[in-house]
Amino acid sequence: MFSKSVIINTTLMLSLWFVATVQAQAPSVVRTIPHATDMDRYTLKMLELALSHIDTPYKVQPDAGEQRTQGRYVDDVISGKVDIMWAATDQDLENKLQPVRIPLLKGLLGHRIFLIHKGDQAKFDQVKTFADLLRLKLGQGTTWADTKILEANKLTVVKTNKYLSLLHMLDGGRFDAFPRGVQEPWSEVNSVPGLELEVEKKIMLVYKMPFYLFVNKNNQKLAKDLELGLNRALADGSFDKAFFSDPAIRSAVEKADLQNRLVFQLENPQLPKETPVDRPELWLDVNNLQ
Numbered sequence: 001m002f003s004k005s006v007i008i009n010t011t012l013m014l015s016l017w018f019v020a021t022v023q024a025q026a027p028s029v030v031r032t033i034p035h036a037t038d039m040d041r042y043t044l045k046m047l048e049l050a051l052s053h054i055d056t057p058y059k060v061q062p063d064a065g066e067q068r069t070q071g072r073y074v075d076d077v078i079s080g081k082v083d084i085m086w087a088a089t090d091q092d093l094e095n096k097l098q099p100v101r102i103p104l105l106k107g108l109l110g111h112r113i114f115l116i117h118k119g120d121q122a123k124f125d126q127v128k129t130f131a132d133l134l135r136l137k138l139g140q141g142t143t144w145a146d147t148k149i150l151e152a153n154k155l156t157v158v159k160t161n162k163y164l165s166l167l168h169m170l171d172g173g174r175f176d177a178f179p180r181g182v183q184e185p186w187s188e189v190n191s192v193p194g195l196e197l198e199v200e201k202k203i204m205l206v207y208k209m210p211f212y213l214f215v216n217k218n219n220q221k222l223a224k225d226l227e228l229g230l231n232r233a234l235a236d237g238s239f240d241k242a243f244f245s246d247p248a249i250r251s252a253v254e255k256a257d258l259q260n261r262l263v264f265q266l267e268n269p270q271l272p273k274e275t276p277v278d279r280p281e282l283w284l285d286v287n288n289l290q
Contacts, residue, residue, distance in 0.1 A: 027057035050229030090145035090270035110209030114177035114200035137175035183252035
């Protein structure tokens with residue numbers, strides 16, 4: 001027969017084992033920035049896809065607060081208020097945060113078409129050369145990576161901190177066009193009641209612009225887990241399936257008529273040297289769209 005002390009010790013060990021097992025299986029909560037746009041909803045879908053391909057359990061908890069500037073989001077990740085944010089990358093951002101270097105949009109974000117004031121299409125029909133393009137004023141966010149790219153290519157940029165302000169400024173004639181990723185402007189045209197906006201039909205700017213998940217530099221485990229999950233999704237085809245089947249992306253590619261636009265290739269001097277440009281499976285080739 002077992003002594004009372006042996007039974008007690010065995011019971012205690014089993015209890016500790018059970019608690020440890022439950023704790024090990026309990027998902028870690030990862031807090032993200034708020035989701036309000038099609039881009040946010042798509043990114044959350046890809047985040048969940050990545051997490052479904054790894055063994056470590058995580059639970060995604062989007063911030064319930066109001067939308068903030070990208071600069072504020074960066075501060076929130078650095079301070080630990082938020083675990084994951086997403087943005088177009090540049091060297092300054094990668095110096096502050098840890099990027100997960102799998103482009104969630106396969107580089108599509110670097111294909112920019114214009115949101116313009118309704119009725120202004122004729123102005124853009126006159127653009128034939130880069131010199132013509134230089135005469136336009138383009139609106140952008142103050143801290144956005146795209147702003148630095150446009151300015152580095154000698155384009156005139158009107159800047160403000162808030163995204164919604166750009167829509168109102170465009171409607172008010174403060175600048176000529178608001179460059180957007182090809183999947184973005186279709187939902188933005190009527191997003192603010194009373195504004196007279198439309199999508200420009202002819203021009204496209206193209207530059208290398210990866211759109212990444214970012215975490216705190218001290219959270220290397222989360223960064224590695226996300227990278228592993230996204231790479232596994234790429235390998236089994238579920239990444240491309242999710243990308244090409246996304247309604248907003250599929251609709252945008254069809255509406256934008258990418259293959260028939262006048263393309264202006266821009267340099268991206270802010271592209272970090274670690275960008276995985278040598279992995280063709282990560283990037284979209286619009287010339288091979290079906």
